[in-house]
Amino acid sequence: MKPVESLIFAIIFLVAMVVFIRRIYTLINLISLGNWEYRFDRLWERFKNMVFYGFLQKKVLKKTFGFNHFMLFWGFMVLLPINLEFVLSGFFPKFSLSFIGEFPYKLLNMLADIMSAVVMIAVIFAVLRRVVIKPSYLESTKEAYIILSTVGFLMAAYFGMNITAIDPKEKDLILPVSEFLRTMIISGMKDSELYILNRIFWWVHASLFLFFLIFIPYSKHLHIITSLPNCFFRNFSFPTSPSKMQFSKNMSFGISKITDFSWKDLLDALSCTECGRCKASCPANISGKTLNPKEFIHTLKKNLMENGLYIISNRPFDTIGKPMPVLNYPVPLIGNGEGSINEESIWDCTTCGACVEVCPVFIEHFPKILNIRRNLVMEEVRFPEELITFFENIEARSNPWGIAPSERGKWAQHLDIPIFSKNENHEYLLYVGCMGSFDARTKKIINSLVTVLNTASVSYGILGSDEMCCGDALRRLGNEYVFDSIAIKNVNLFKKLNVKNVITICPHCYNTLKNDYRAYGAEFNVFHHTELLNMLYKNQVLKRDFAFGEKSIVYHDSCYLARYNSIIEEPRYVLKSFTGKLPLEMGNSKKDTFCCGAGGGRMWLEDDAATRINRERTKEALLKKPNIIATSCPYCVTMFEDGLKELNVNENIQVLDICELIVEGLKIVKDTEKEKIIEEKRRVANG
Amino acid sequence: MHVIVCVKMVPDTTQVKIDPVTNTLVREGVPFIMNPFDAPAVEEALRIKDIYGGKVTVLSMGPPMADAVIRKAIAMGADDGILLSDRVFGGADTLATSNVLANAILEISKKEPVDIIICGKQTIDGDTAQVGPGIATRLGFNQATLVDKIVSLDLTKKRIVVRRKLEDWFEIIETSLPSLLTIEKDANRPRYPSVPRRIYAEGLSIPIWNNYFLKLDPNTIGLTGSPTTVKRIFAPEKQKGEIFEGNGDGNGTCFAVEMILKNLENWKIIRSTQNV
Numbered sequence: 001m002k003p004v005e006s007l008i009f010a011i012i013f014l015v016a017m018v019v020f021i022r023r024i025y026t027l028i029n030l031i032s033l034g035n036w037e038y039r040f041d042r043l044w045e046r047f048k049n050m051v052f053y054g055f056l057q058k059k060v061l062k063k064t065f066g067f068n069h070f071m072l073f074w075g076f077m078v079l080l081p082i083n084l085e086f087v088l089s090g091f092f093p094k095f096s097l098s099f100i101g102e103f104p105y106k107l108l109n110m111l112a113d114i115m116s117a118v119v120m121i122a123v124i125f126a127v128l129r130r131v132v133i134k135p136s137y138l139e140s141t142k143e144a145y146i147i148l149s150t151v152g153f154l155m156a157a158y159f160g161m162n163i164t165a166i167d168p169k170e171k172d173l174i175l176p177v178s179e180f181l182r183t184m185i186i187s188g189m190k191d192s193e194l195y196i197l198n199r200i201f202w203w204v205h206a207s208l209f210l211f212f213l214i215f216i217p218y219s220k221h222l223h224i225i226t227s228l229p230n231c232f233f234r235n236f237s238f239p240t241s242p243s244k245m246q247f248s249k250n251m252s253f254g255i256s257k258i259t260d261f262s263w264k265d266l267l268d269a270l271s272c273t274e275c276g277r278c279k280a281s282c283p284a285n286i287s288g289k290t291l292n293p294k295e296f297i298h299t300l301k302k303n304l305m306e307n308g309l310y311i312i313s314n315r316p317f318d319t320i321g322k323p324m325p326v327l328n329y330p331v332p333l334i335g336n337g338e339g340s341i342n343e344e345s346i347w348d349c350t351t352c353g354a355c356v357e358v359c360p361v362f363i364e365h366f367p368k369i370l371n372i373r374r375n376l377v378m379e380e381v382r383f384p385e386e387l388i389t390f391f392e393n394i395e396a397r398s399n400p401w402g403i404a405p406s407e408r409g410k411w412a413q414h415l416d417i418p419i420f421s422k423n424e425n426h427e428y429l430l431y432v433g434c435m436g437s438f439d440a441r442t443k444k445i446i447n448s449l450v451t452v453l454n455t456a457s458v459s460y461g462i463l464g465s466d467e468m469c470c471g472d473a474l475r476r477l478g479n480e481y482v483f484d485s486i487a488i489k490n491v492n493l494f495k496k497l498n499v500k501n502v503i504t505i506c507p508h509c510y511n512t513l514k515n516d517y518r519a520y521g522a523e524f525n526v527f528h529h530t531e532l533l534n535m536l537y538k539n540q541v542l543k544r545d546f547a548f549g550e551k552s553i554v555y556h557d558s559c560y561l562a563r564y565n566s567i568i569e570e571p572r573y574v575l576k577s578f579t580g581k582l583p584l585e586m587g588n589s590k591k592d593t594f595c596c597g598a599g600g601g602r603m604w605l606e607d608d609a610a611t612r613i614n615r616e617r618t619k620e621a622l623l624k625k626p627n628i629i630a631t632s633c634p635y636c637v638t639m640f641e642d643g644l645k646e647l648n649v650n651e652n653i654q655v656l657d658i659c660e661l662i663v664e665g666l667k668i669v670k671d672t673e674k675e676k677i678i679e680e681k682r683r684v685a686n687g
Numbered sequence: 688m689h690v691i692v693c694v695k696m697v698p699d700t701t702q703v704k705i706d707p708v709t710n711t712l713v714r715e716g717v718p719f720i721m722n723p724f725d726a727p728a729v730e731e732a733l734r735i736k737d738i739y740g741g742k743v744t745v746l747s748m749g750p751p752m753a754d755a756v757i758r759k760a761i762a763m764g765a766d767d768g769i770l771l772s773d774r775v776f777g778g779a780d781t782l783a784t785s786n787v788l789a790n791a792i793l794e795i796s797k798k799e800p801v802d803i804i805i806c807g808k809q810t811i812d813g814d815t816a817q818v819g820p821g822i823a824t825r826l827g828f829n830q831a832t833l834v835d836k837i838v839s840l841d842l843t844k845k846r847i848v849v850r851r852k853l854e855d856w857f858e859i860i861e862t863s864l865p866s867l868l869t870i871e872k873d874a875n876r877p878r879y880p881s882v883p884r885r886i887y888a889e890g891l892s893i894p895i896w897n898n899y900f901l902k903l904d905p906n907t908i909g910l911t912g913s914p915t916t917v918k919r920i921f922a923p924e925k926q927k928g929e930i931f932e933g934n935g936d937g938n939g940t941c942f943a944v945e946m947i948l949k950n951l952e953n954w955k956i957i958r959s960t961q962n963v
Binding site: 247248249251252253258377379380381385388391394396397403405481 | 699702704719720861876878879880881882883885886887890910
């Protein structure tokens with residue numbers, strides 16, 4: 001390497017570094033436009049998360065093709081020190097990392113040689129995947145091909161450099177792939193020719209490397225830089241509850257522009273690699289609705305780029321942090337143009353959380369959608385028309401249908417269920433919920449639960465006409481103002497009655513009472529009925545009966561149970577307890593369950609017949625050829641029953657809540673026992 | 688354009704029960720709401736304001752807590768509200784009520800002339816539909832009751848064309864301002880108030896006008912000014928239903944259908960089917 005080469009390299013390198021660092025500064029500046037949010041607690045745990053999910057790619061590897069990415073990533077990790085050596089040797093031709101010791105240095109070089117080949121193969125697979133397999137959730141962008149070919153040629157140049165090195169033995173390195181290529185390609189070339197080739201490869205490698213460095217922060221491959229901090233600053237738990245809001249004068253509510261998001265939200269937007277896993281698991285998208293969670297996050301990034309760059313270019317270069325609130329934003333957050341989110345898609349989300357669950361870098365999609373809903377409902381008053389009645393009914397009558405609250409306890413009139421009271425020392429409050437109180441189908445479920453509870457002699461009471469709606473759908477639809485007043489009323493009522501334990505049949509009530517109300521000072525335990533039934537079986541209060549051995553049961557996980565609250569094994573154990581075997585599992589089950597379509601307030605919205613989510617899920621259940629579709633959520637029951645009707649399924653397939661199954665089981669056991677007794681009597685009578 | 692909307696706080700009658708012994712309304716624990724016919728009235732006024740500009744004032748007579756319905760209207764978008772509240776106004780029938788409201792409107796129009804008064808068609812607690820016409824008559828305003836649509840409004844000529852929803856047909860009439868309209872419940876879909884508006888309305892202090900201010904003759908207001916007396920309230924007894932069963936005989940006749948038709952004819956609900 002001639003001194004003039006070093007000089008040229010030094011100049012190019014410095015220019016590239018300036019461009020790179022300036023871009024990184026701009027990106028940090030863009031992120032700083034978001035609202036402040038504290039994410040610096042539990043640093044050791046955060047570090048561990050970064051190691052497991054960032055470096056060890058735990059979530060990436062959940063999908064088969066993630067292995068390809070894992071190889072690419074670790075190829076780069078190994079090549080990082082080699083490239084450091086490469087860059088420094090550009091300035092100082094004599095520089096070498098050999099000071100780390102002979103063995104480690106040799107190992108490093110050998111690994112780099114092998115990993116370079118692995119990376120090349122991974123690149124070929126990645127290209128083939130885009131050209132041949134073409135998964136629907138993965139759009140083949142120009143960017144992707146630019147980056148893949150850059151990486152491919154970078155590796156080729158690396159091998160080119162190695163095999164044209166004049167005296168390889170000088171370094172005494174073991175480079176198996178390079179050695180192999182050397183014997184294949186260039187045996188018999190003159191040293192002078194090799195030298196020229198070597199310099200060409202060196203410069204190709206150097207330019208591609210620097211191009212790569214600059215291209216990363218300008219493309220979707222920014223995730224190479226941002227996804228590690230995004231894993232570090234992740235939410236430690238699944239986002240079960242939106243943040244509690246304060247309501248006072250001169251405040252704005254929800255998110256109406258990109259800078260209303262928190263800095264972590266903006267980091268989310270910059271961490272997306274557009275892998276499409278969220279899209280591939282989004283029930284709204286799969287059933288043909290407008291929402292595309294990948295596009296949603298990508299649009300946020302575009303919006304941040306447009307508006308953020310406008311803001312920071314209109315203020316001194318050294319300013320960082322929140323912008324003045326008076327700025328006009330060139331690109332609206334909600335709209336139909338490029339960089340704006342389609343308003344319709346905001347209402348498509350069922351808040352099922354599949355997108356969040358599947359994202360390898362912990363991007364949280366639906367909480368952002370909820371924040372936008374908050375703004376649309378509370379400030380803009382722009383929402384699907386049918387929601388006006390719904391909102392008014394809940395606010396005035398505390399149920400979605402606007403039925404008189406005095407009717408709430410009517411279902412229990414003839415059942416002799418005690419009203420929950422402090423003095424009676426009731427152990428549990430049975431929170432019936434709106435569906436259980438008024439919906440004809442769900443009343444059957446609550447009746448079954450009552451039968452089971454009575455059989456097991458559980459001490460419980462209900463609130464009767466004093467019960468109020470929990471407000472889940474209000475909250476998920478963005479009407480936080482009314483939710484807030486309901487939550488306060490409910491928590492006060494529960495406190496006044498000294499409620500310690502609550503049973504609910506609805507996963508949505510469950511999540512609201514258990515998680516949402518924490519911020520309102522709720523201290524009671526909440527049990528979903530499957531949890532309670534599980535306890536009753538485990539403690540052998542309920543006896544095991546195997547009445548359902550003949551029938552095949554497929555179990556559908558409610559999103560708000562499985563994903564939100566990790567209640568996965570309990571319902572299965574209960575099913576196993578009285579049928580003797582585990583239920584059939586659908587392709588999407590447990591944490592990867594597929595929404596029935598009713599969550600996030602969508603139960604109360606008109607649904608376009610062409611894009612019904614429940615139909616997709618019902619089809620999936622039918623693949624298992626079940627006699628019974630079992631679930632543990634009144635919404636899911638409704639959606640499956642509708643799905644079966646819509647699909648014109650003729651076979652006699654029942655949709656049942658788990659407690660209904662138990663009651664039916666109890667009946668069958670009783671009947672068979674009765675038969676046995678009759679048989680016995682007959683036998684005795686006959687002789 | 689100055690529009691006044693008259694609203695009333697009423698008990699949520701779907702939640703009211705009648706005491707079977709005393710035959711009176713059981714009002715304990717029953718929430719009070721804005722009369723459901725009044726929200727469309729407020730909405731209609733706001734739509735006029737949206738198009739022609741001007742001001743919407745909400746007027747209500749009732750106990751001090753009735754300011755809640757005025758706040759609701761302001762949250763929807765009304766500019767001002769006045770509550771007419773005084774013990775001497777209490778116990779009023781429609782005659783005395785419309786007297787107080789009309790005089791309050793006269794008082795308001797001293798400062799800001801009133802172009803249109805809008806009332807709900809009726810209230811769900813009294814169901815008389817008399818207060819609106821009562822106000823119009825006292826003020827000498829033209830009136831159009833049962834309006835379900837404002838067809839056109841000409842501010843320069845001071846003319847308004849409205850559609851009235853009658854039992855079997857619509858009637859489109861034109862009249863001159865100032866006039867009073869009573870609005871049908873299905874005339875529009877009242878808007879949902881935004882949270883900033885709700886917070887604003889919650890924080891407002893609603894001016895209360897009492898009789899010390901209005902100085903009305905005590906014999907024309909409240910219980911003393913009300914010639915109406917309620918003798919008895921009762922829930923009509925439900926008649927027992929009857930079920931007719933039967934399948935079609937395949938020749939186009941069915942016993943159950945025939946029995947139902949016959950009964951409907953006897954009750955004069957449908958005309959005789961024999962001649963059809």
